[in-house]
Amino acid sequence: MGSRIKNIIKYITIKTSKVTGVTNLFYKLNKDRKIILAYHNVIPDKYFNDYIHLDYSIRESQFRKHLDVIKRRFNVGVDLYNTKEITITFDDGYKNQYSIASKILDEYNMNGYFFYVADLLEEKDILSIDKIQYWLDHVCPGKYENKKYNLVLDIEDTTSRRNQWIKIQTLIDNKVSFDEICDILNDMYRFEDININKKFYDLRFTPIKKYELNDMKENGHKIGAHSSSHNILSNMKKDDLNKDIDKCKDLLNKGIYNTKTFCYPFGGVEDVSEEVMNTVKEKGFSNAMSFMNTKLNNREYGQFFMPRMTLPNTYDEDYIDFILSGTYYFLRNRRLLPKNE
Ligand SMILES: [Zn+2]
Structure with missing residues (x-):
């Protein structure tokens, strides 16, 4: 089917779901389910473009639109077991998450989780995966x-x-x-x-500094571990995996991280083996986040594989509601949103 026709069908489904009350019904049916949202970078509109390295990022104005829709329906907070609250999370630890995302949350009186790659604190200027995409987009x-x-x-x-x-x-x-x-x-x-706009580079590709992390913590945000290397953890040798998670544990003990919640890089079933989950647990983390993933294979969601939802980059409030209510999830999976227990 052509993508134009697909988009028309999607549009009609979303609008029908809204006017017939189906979207609202799913908000009610899912009201005891904990929703955790996953974001990466929040980028000023003027720099946003069709770059590979922005595939999981969002325009600042769209992020604000998300928050406007969310706050009509939910409180936002950092209690992962309070189903009345939505929890908002960000992965990786680049500058924009401090100077844009955390500041917008402050403005809305909301707190979030920021999962920060340990090596970005001192050892690395940029993650290798981002470096690869930067090269492809800008060479x-x-x-x-x-x-x-x-x-x-x-x-x-x-x-x-x-x-x-x-x-x-x-x-x-x-x-x-x-x-x-x-x-x-x-x-x-x-x-x-390779040269790009310096301000854009700083926001997208340079890490949040230690004093900025402290500022975020003072404002009530949680800074959590997101591995040290940002490798696909299930591909790592046991020794390297242990070293990787030990470094995170070290930052937790030093108080750089102020939450025992861990977040896996990539976070799909293929990226997070049983061994990876067990290692994170053994090192003293209390729970860990994955992505809400259509292909669960034989995996079940649980404390060390907590589901996180992503919202589409759109200004269409009905579309945001369609996803957030779990209507779309139901149509795909014939079940309510996963429980967090
Ligand atoms: Zn990541």
């Missing part, structure tokens, strides 16, 4: 080759950049590490020779 057009991996990257327009990202994902699926891919790309065209 000069051209044809780039790597013999060892038989890789040819043909960069022209936006579409071609997305197609090259699919090639890189094949390497990731074949367990080539993010660091290795960064090295390959850097050999093709050096990262330091």
Whole structure:
């Protein structure tokens, strides 16, 4: 089916669900279900574009629209077991989450969870996965080759950049590490020779500083662990996994993190093995967040695989309600939203 027709059907479904009261009905049916929302970067509208590295990010004005819809229906807070409250979370720890997202929450009198990658505190300036996407989105057009991996990257327009990202994902699926891919790309065209607007770069790709984390904590926000390396944890050797989570535990003991809630990088069933969940538990974390994922395979949601929902990048309040109420989830899965217990 063409995407235009799909969009028309989606639009009609959303509007029908609203006017017939189905959306409202699902708000009622799901009222004892805890909703936890997942966000990444909140970017000023003027910088927002169709970049691969913004696929999981949102425009500032749309984020505000989300909050306006949310606050009509729910309180917002950090108690993960209070079903009257929605909980809002952010992953990774880049500057915009401090200077934009946390400030907007302050303005709305809301608190959230910010899951911060341990290595961003001192060891890394940027996560390797973001570096890869930054390269693909902003490198000069051209044809780039790597013999060892038989890789040819043909960069022209936006579409071609997305197609090259699919090639890189094949390497990731074949367990080539993010660091290795960064090295390959850097050999093709050096990262330091790529230029973008400095203000945009700072917001999107530089980490929140320690004193800014303190400021956030003082304002009532929770700073939690999101691994040290931001690798796919299920791909890591036992030793490396232990070291990774130990570093997080260390930041928890030092009070850099002020919550024992952990958040897995990527967070799909494939990215979080039983071993990963057990390790996080053994190291003293009290629970851990994943994503609400249509392919659960044989996994059940639980304390170490808590479901998080994402909302669409839209200004359409009926569309936001359609997702938030669990109507869409019901249509896809024929069940109410998962319980958090
Ligand atoms: Zn992440």
